Amino acid sequence: xxxxxxxxxxxxxxxxxWEGESLLYVLRERLGLYGSKNACEQGxxxxxxxxxxxxxxxxxxxxxxxxxxxxxxxxxGLAEGEGLHPVQEAFVEAGAVQCGFCTPGFVVATHDLLxxxxxxxxxxxxxxxxxxLCRCTGYEKILDAVHRAAERVRV
Amino acid sequence: xxxxxxxxxxxxLEARAEHxxxxxxxxxxxxxxxxxxxxDRPGALLDLTRVPELSEWGEEDGMVRIGAxxxxxxIIEEVGGRLPALAMAxxxxxxxxxxxxxxxxxxxxxxxxxxxxxxxxxAAGAEVEVCSVRGVRRVSVEEFVRGPKRNALAGDELIxxxxxxxxxxxxxxxxxxxxxxxxIAVCSLAVSLDVERRKVRACIGSAGPTPIRAREAEGFIExxxxxxxxxxxxxxxxxxxxxxxAELVREAARPIDDVRSTAEYRRHAVGVLARRELVWVWQxxxxxxxx
Numbered sequence: 307x308x309x310x311x312x313x314x315x316x317x318x319x320x321x322x323x324w325e326g327e328s329l330l331y332v333l334r335e336r337l338g339l340y341g342s343k344n345a346c347e348q349g350x351x352x353x354x355x356x357x358x359x360x361x362x363x364x365x366x367x368x369x370x371x372x373x374x375x376x377x378x379x380x381x382x383g384l385a386e387g388e389g390l391h392p393v394q395e396a397f398v399e400a401g402a403v404q405c406g407f408c409t410p411g412f413v414v415a416t417h418d419l420l421x422x423x424x425x426x427x428x429x430x431x432x433x434x435x436x437x438x439l440c441r442c443t444g445y446e447k448i449l450d451a452v453h454r455a456a457e458r459v460r461v
Numbered sequence: 462x463x464x465x466x467x468x469x470x471x472x473x474l475e476a477r478a479e480h481x482x483x484x485x486x487x488x489x490x491x492x493x494x495x496x497x498x499x500x501d502r503p504g505a506l507l508d509l510t511r512v513p514e515l516s517e518w519g520e521e522d523g524m525v526r527i528g529a530x531x532x533x534x535x536i537i538e539e540v541g542g543r544l545p546a547l548a549m550a551x552x553x554x555x556x557x558x559x560x561x562x563x564x565x566x567x568x569x570x571x572x573x574x575x576x577x578x579x580x581x582x583x584a585a586g587a588e589v590e591v592c593s594v595r596g597v598r599r600v601s602v603e604e605f606v607r608g609p610k611r612n613a614l615a616g617d618e619l620i621x622x623x624x625x626x627x628x629x630x631x632x633x634x635x636x637x638x639x640x641x642x643x644x645i646a647v648c649s650l651a652v653s654l655d656v657e658r659r660k661v662r663a664c665i666g667s668a669g670p671t672p673i674r675a676r677e678a679e680g681f682i683e684x685x686x687x688x689x690x691x692x693x694x695x696x697x698x699x700x701x702x703x704x705x706x707a708e709l710v711r712e713a714a715r716p717i718d719d720v721r722s723t724a725e726y727r728r729h730a731v732g733v734l735a736r737r738e739l740v741w742v743w744q745x746x747x748x749x750x751x752x
Contacts, residue, residue: 325463325464326496326506349494350643363558369464371506372510434557437556437557437643
C-alpha cells in the first residue's frame, strides 16, 4: 500500500508498504531514518520511541497504516538547525551514552517527560523512563543527564 | 493482507461483518507484537483509530461509558477520580509509551487472565458493550471473558465501550510483579467498597484461567461488617476477620505454575494483597465521608 505522512516536518510518501508493517520499519528501511533503533519489536525496550501526533509511542507497535496522514517526530527531528538539542547535549556531557543504541529512545522519552514536567524528581524520571532499557551505561548517568537537561530547558 | 481503515463506526461494523478474519487493531500493543514476531498473519487488519467515537468517554446516571479506544494514559488522567481502582490498575500497565497507546477495549479483546484492567472492572460490575451490524448488546464483564484469551465476541462483533458504575466508595488495586515497572502480573487483586449498598467486592487477577471474583470472601466480610455494626461505627476490622478474609480470597484463586511464578506463591501473595487492600479501603472509609 501507499503511505503519506509527515516526518520531522516534511511530508513523505512511500510505496509498496506491507499492510502488517510497523511504523518503525517504514522509518528505518523506507525513509532511511536510522535514529529510531530496532531491538525488541515488542514494546519492551523503548529504543524505537517517537512522537506520533505529539504522543510518545513505540514505533514498533504502530501499524504503518495507522500513521497515514499523521505527524511523526523522530530523534532526528528534535534538534533545530545544526546544533544538538539541550537533551542531547546533556546526555553527551553526563556520559549517559555508552554503546549508544538505547540513546535515541531515551532522548525522545526524556524530551517528552520534560515537556510535561520541567522539574522531575528522581522517582518521576524513573517512572517516565521505565519503558526504556539500557544494557551498558547503567541508569545513574542517565538520571544525571535528565537533571542536567531539565536545568537547560528551564533556562 | 488487507488494511481496512473505516472512518465511521458504521463502516467499521460493515467491514467486520464482511471480514470476520480481520484482526481489530487500536493501540497495537498486543496485535503488533504478534505480527512482528510472525506468530500471526490475519487476513486483514481492521484499524479502528479513525473512528472518533471510540476515543470518547462520558458519564451519565452514575455510569462511566469508556470508548474502547480510550488509552490507559487518558483513563489515569481523566477518569481516575471516578474509577480509582481502574486508574490504579492502568498505572501499572507497561510504560508511558504503552499506556499512551494501549486501551481497555484491547485488554478486554485479548481477554488475558493477566489483563491489568480486568479485576477492577469485575469488582465494579462493569458491562462490555459489543456491536455488530445486527445491533448492540451489553454483556457483564464476567460473562464476556470466557477463558484464557477467549471471550464472548461473535465473529462479526466489535467492542465499542465498557460501561462502569462510578465508584461508590474506596477502591484499591495491587499487583505483584518480578520488578517495579514494565511487568506482567504474577497476580493482582482489586477490592472495592460500595458504601451505599454496603457491599464489598474482590477480584483476583492472573491466578486462574480468567479473573476470579472471591465471592465467599465478599459474603464473609459483608456479614461481619453488618453483624458488628462496623458500617455505622466505622470501627476497626478485627485481626481474626482480616485473616479469614485473606484465607477465603486465597482459596478462591486457581493459580498454575508457570515461568512467572509457582502456583503456591501466587496463592500466598493473593492472600497478602487481600488483607492489605481490605485494611486500606477500610481506613479510607473510616477516615472520611464516603465518596
